[in-house]
Amino acid sequence: MSEYPDQVAPFARFLPPQFVGPRFDNTVIRCPLRTIPGNISSKVVSADQISHIFTEFIREEIDISLLFLQNIQVIEIYDVDELGNSTCLVTLSIARTESTVLGNGSTTYITTTTTTTNEKVVETTWRILQCPFQQAEAIQLLSNAILGDPAPILKKHKLLPIVGLATSLKHPSGQQTSGRLFTYLPLPIPTGFPVHIHALFALIQSRQSLLNAREIGLMSDDQYAISRFNGIYVLVS
Secondary structure, X not given: OOOOHHHHHHHHHHOOOXXXXXXXXXXXXXXXXXXXOOXXXXXXXXXXXXXXXXXXXXXXXXXXXXXXXXXXXXXXXXXXOOOOOEEEEEEEEEEEOOOEEOOOOOEEEEEEEEEEOOOOEEEEEEEEEEEEOOHHHHHHXXXXXXXXXXXXXXXXXXXXXEEEEEEEEEOOOOOOOOOEEEEOEEEEEEOOOOOEEEOOOOEOXXXXXXXXXXXXXXXXXXXXXXXXXXXXXXXXX
């Protein structure tokens, strides 16, 4: 902190009083925004636009954002005004039970998400099912679909043949879950099923849609192989 004070100063409000240690047991994400057009992009994002993005995120999907993440237990979003006054907009916490191993190697457990705002506290209970598949089987299927050995590509991109499902057991609204696709975090892609489906899908850079190996245009070998791997995931799930 003493070596780069200008970089850590914005995080001071989140640190314990008189903090001087080398380790902080939480994660704070800072997004420096462009205030004037530059060479990389001419787009300038206003504070109102950022506020709208977070408002929509809180309203639409923060309550499901931790379902398939294993190492994060709490998310807090703060608004800090020009005078340095901070307001907590939302807190999301998740509690997970111990996993139960099923006969086919899959595991299942219960999670409870709690979303807290100034207006209300919403608690939802979910059952999560994690279904791993044999890596050798996935490699064999890919070998039949593409030229060359897919193993280096899978290792490079850390792709694993695991599918997860999340179904709501008790939702405060009593409404049926409208399923989404996930690659760890929710994607803007509905499943058409009353469950959320997680897999390491091949995505375009913006995470707005899946890569399509059959589309016309330039696509690298890695992208082609991953998109074919994505097809295997869809088939298996």
